[in-house]
Amino acid sequence: MNPIQSRARIPSRLISVVIALAAILAWEAMSRAGSISPFLAPAPSAVVEALFALFVTGEILPHLLATLYRVFAGLFIGGVAGGVLGLLMGAIPRLREIADPFVAAVHPLPKIAILPLFMALLGIGDASRIAVISLGVFFPMMINTMSGVSQINQTHLDVARNYGAGGAKLLTRVLLPASLPMMLSGLRIGMNLALLFTITTEIAGATVGLGALMWMSWEVLRLENLYAVLVVIMVLGLTCNMAMKFLTQALTPWSPAEERTSSQSTLASQSLIASLKDNG
Amino acid sequence: MSELGFRCESVSHAFSNRGATTVALRDVSFSAQPGEFICLVGPSGSGKSTLLRILAGLLQPSSGRVIFSEEADATRPATALVFQEDGVFPWMTVRENVAFGLEMLGVSKAEREQRADALLSDVGLANLGSSYPHELSVGMRQRVGVARAFVADVPLLLMDEPFGALDALTRRVMQEQLLRLWRLHRHTLVFVTHDVEEAIALADRIVVFTDRPGRVLREFVLPAERSRGPSTEPMPEVQEISRQVWSLLLGGVEDASARMEQ
Numbered sequence: 194m195n196p197i198q199s200r201a202r203i204p205s206r207l208i209s210v211v212i213a214l215a216a217i218l219a220w221e222a223m224s225r226a227g228s229i230s231p232f233l234a235p236a237p238s239a240v241v242e243a244l245f246a247l248f249v250t251g252e253i254l255p256h257l258l259a260t261l262y263r264v265f266a267g268l269f270i271g272g273v274a275g276g277v278l279g280l281l282m283g284a285i286p287r288l289r290e291i292a293d294p295f296v297a298a299v300h301p302l303p304k305i306a307i308l309p310l311f312m313a314l315l316g317i318g319d320a321s322r323i324a325v326i327s328l329g330v331f332f333p334m335m336i337n338t339m340s341g342v343s344q345i346n347q348t349h350l351d352v353a354r355n356y357g358a359g360g361a362k363l364l365t366r367v368l369l370p371a372s373l374p375m376m377l378s379g380l381r382i383g384m385n386l387a388l389l390f391t392i393t394t395e396i397a398g399a400t401v402g403l404g405a406l407m408w409m410s411w412e413v414l415r416l417e418n419l420y421a422v423l424v425v426i427m428v429l430g431l432t433c434n435m436a437m438k439f440l441t442q443a444l445t446p447w448s449p450a451e452e453r454t455s456s457q458s459t460l461a462s463q464s465l466i467a468s469l470k471d472n473g
Numbered sequence: 474m475s476e477l478g479f480r481c482e483s484v485s486h487a488f489s490n491r492g493a494t495t496v497a498l499r500d501v502s503f504s505a506q507p508g509e510f511i512c513l514v515g516p517s518g519s520g521k522s523t524l525l526r527i528l529a530g531l532l533q534p535s536s537g538r539v540i541f542s543e544e545a546d547a548t549r550p551a552t553a554l555v556f557q558e559d560g561v562f563p564w565m566t567v568r569e570n571v572a573f574g575l576e577m578l579g580v581s582k583a584e585r586e587q588r589a590d591a592l593l594s595d596v597g598l599a600n601l602g603s604s605y606p607h608e609l610s611v612g613m614r615q616r617v618g619v620a621r622a623f624v625a626d627v628p629l630l631l632m633d634e635p636f637g638a639l640d641a642l643t644r645r646v647m648q649e650q651l652l653r654l655w656r657l658h659r660h661t662l663v664f665v666t667h668d669v670e671e672a673i674a675l676a677d678r679i680v681v682f683t684d685r686p687g688r689v690l691r692e693f694v695l696p697a698e699r700s701r702g703p704s705t706e707p708m709p710e711v712q713e714i715s716r717q718v719w720s721l722l723l724g725g726v727e728d729a730s731a732r733m734e735q
């Protein structure tokens with residue numbers, strides 16, 4: 194961005210790509226030379242082949258659709274519930290005070306730890322998974338919306354009052370737009386958590402979904418498939434984050450352009466994969 | 474309908490924040506004739522913004538009251554306040570911001586856009602209707618606030634240092650525009666400024682405030698028939714008033730009140 198820097202410097206993005214390519218090539222070379230076990234780390238070419246096969250045979254399709262369905266169901270349920278409750282809590286300080294201890298108690302719980310409880314309550318089907326995913330989305334959405342509403346510039350509220358804004362007009366022309374940037378950032382955090390929780394809950398006993406496919410590949414020792422699914426999840430994460438960025442720009446064109454590089458979204462996917470490995 | 478006088482009767486206001494109490498206004502009494510242009514001058518912290526908030530109905534005075542000449546209506550008269558701090562909504566275009574008051578009144582979109590655009594050209598922002606505030610300078614945003622207050626055509630306009638962030642040239646142009654619009658609509662106008670020259674150039678009456686707690690130190694009535702405006706050389710009578718306002722402000726609170734008590 195800086196004109197003084199950009200003239201002489203090699204773009205950071207190019208360096209990232211070169212490093213990634215070099216790592217993949219080194220990995221490939223080591224696999225071919227037999228210095229790493231093809232069982233633990235199949236060669237990149239084998240992973241690409243597996244990836245290709247997953248799509249050509251259509252084997253991945255039901256899994257991908259199941260994952261997308263869970264992510265969006267959770268995003269919708271958690272997002273709407275968190276948004277509405279956050280708006281109410283932001284607008285009514287008393288409600289916020291009453292709800293605060295509950296939020297403080299439940300929020301730090303690892304949501305995944307509630308899965309067995311939900312399974313007992315809702316059965317072992319998708320409902321319990323979607324409940325966990327929704328809960329994951331709910332908290333960042335609610336907390337962000339609440340602080341968005343409660344941090345509205347007092348002068349803006351006074352201006353609205355001075356011109357007689359009230360009720361629905363106040364909500365749609367002032368309260369909602371003023372808190373929209375915070376709501377969208379809550380939604381973005383929620384979306385990454387939805388991806389994370391979807392894959393994680395799929396590993397726990399699902400028969401369909403990218404997480405399930407990954408787990409089954411591990412069980413039958415098809416490690417190249419496991420890696421291929423990881424690549425799919427990574428691309429899914431990147432795509433979702435990019436879509437979110439476009440949505441944010443489309444909904445808040447008035448907000449000075451955020452200099453958000455994709456390094457942030459890549460980091461999000463990486464943390465997702467890291468936690469998958471922990472859980473696996 | 475376009476004129477509204479008011480009378481402040483012993484208006485006092487105290488803020489209390491975490492135990493500490495700040496008296497911002499003490500026994501402020503003055504009145505405004507319908508259609509009068511009043512300038513409030515006074516040192517920083519003398520409660521001028523607080524008084525405007527009370528006049529706008531955004532704040533209830535701790536004691537005392539404001540009586541409007543149309544009080545028979547029972548409902549509070551409509552006022553439009555131009556805030557000292559940036560009160561322009563960042564999520565609305567400049568045009569939507571200016572039309573906000575009309576939108577709240579339920580005026581049709583076509584009409585309010587047309588009226589907003591007319592006022593935007595009055596304040597020198599004719600081509601910026603579709604811009605967002607973050608693309609504007611601070612002074613331009615202040616002018617959006619002024620246009621927003623004028624467009625609703627309310628009987629009482631309250632302006633809190635609206636030209637504070639403008640350069641000398643734009644400030645003069647805006648002063649001329651303000652006088653033109655005021656002559657056209659004859660709103661009652663309460664205008665806060667730090668700038669004595671500005672008050673002299675614009676007002677029918679200057680109300681000088683003391684330092685905390687804010688009280689009315691003195692009122693000066695300027696000759697109504699004079700030619701006003703930033704580019705006119707003040708007549709000797711007006712120059713004398715200017716000198717007196719300055720000496721009140723410079724003389725400090727103690728000197729000034731001592732003199733008054735004699």
Ligand SMILES: Nc1ncnc2c1ncn2[C@@H]1O[C@H](COP(=O)(O)OP(=O)(O)OP(=O)(O)O)[C@@H](O)[C@H]1O
Binds near residue numbers: 488495497517518519
């Ligand atoms: N919301 C508030 N809470 C507590 N004290 C306040 C509040 N608003 C204003 N005050 C105090 O009231 C006094 C008057 O403030 P006010 O903003 O009315 O002054 P002012 O004359 O407009 O000053 P300036 O010329 O600097 O704008 C100040 O001492 C200020 O600290």
Ligand SMILES: [Mg+2]
Binds near residue numbers: 522523633
């Ligand atoms: Mg002030």
